[in-house]
Amino acid sequence: xxxxxxxxxxxxxxxxxxxxxxxxxxxxxxxxxxxxxxxxxxxxxxxxxxxxxxxxxxxxxxxxxxxxxxxxxxxxxxxxxxxxxxxxxxxxxxxxxxxxxxxxxxxxxxxxx
Numbered sequence: 001x002x003x004x005x006x007x008x009x010x011x012x013x014x015x016x017x018x019x020x021x022x023x024x025x026x027x028x029x030x031x032x033x034x035x036x037x038x039x040x041x042x043x044x045x046x047x048x049x050x051x052x053x054x055x056x057x058x059x060x061x062x063x064x065x066x067x068x069x070x071x072x073x074x075x076x077x078x079x080x081x082x083x084x085x086x087x088x089x090x091x092x093x094x095x096x097x098x099x100x101x102x103x104x105x106x107x108x109x110x111x112x113x
Contacts, residue, residue, distance in 0.1 A: 001025035001102055003095050008107030011085055015111070019080040021095030021104055028076040032098040035069060035080045037091035037109075044094070048080060052099075063089075085111045 007019040019035070032051050038044040048069040049058040057069050068081040078095055092106040 001100075003097060003102055003104035005093060005095055005104045005107040008093060008109045010110045010112065012113050013085060013087060013111055015085050016081070016083045017085065017109060019082065019093055019095075019107060019109070021078045021080075023076040023078075023097065023102075026097065026100050026102065028097070029073040030099055033069075033071060033078040034096045034098060035078075036094045036096060037089075038094070038106075039088075039091040042091075047093070050078065082109070085109075087111050 002024045003021055005019060005021045007017060009017060011017055030052060034049050035047040036044050037047050047060050047063055048067055050069045050071055054071045059067060066084045071078040090109060090111050092108050094106045095104045
């Protein structure tokens with residue numbers, strides 16, 4: 001079982017990044033998926049949700065309108081498009097498969113000038 005995040009990096013405020021989370025070893029299409037993040041010295045927090053079919057999404061208030069979660073069940077991958085990034089978005093971002101409670105290892109996003 002693996003969830004492997006990628007796409008993180010250093011970006012200037014106002015910039016964009018697209019994170020990917022590739023799943024293997026379990027039935028990805030049966031799982032609702034979530035993105036979480038954890039900033040230094042803070043608890044892990046929920047960022048975005050997408051249901052198993054991709055028809056329903058939800059977002060934490062601070063990212064609503066800036067981030068978009070999507071998925072491709074044929075590729076066993078969930079995405080997080082992040083636009084208008086702010087320094088307070090700096091964190092390690094994790095994907096999670098809800099039904100099986102699987103987590104990825106995380107990818108670092110740093111927003112700084």
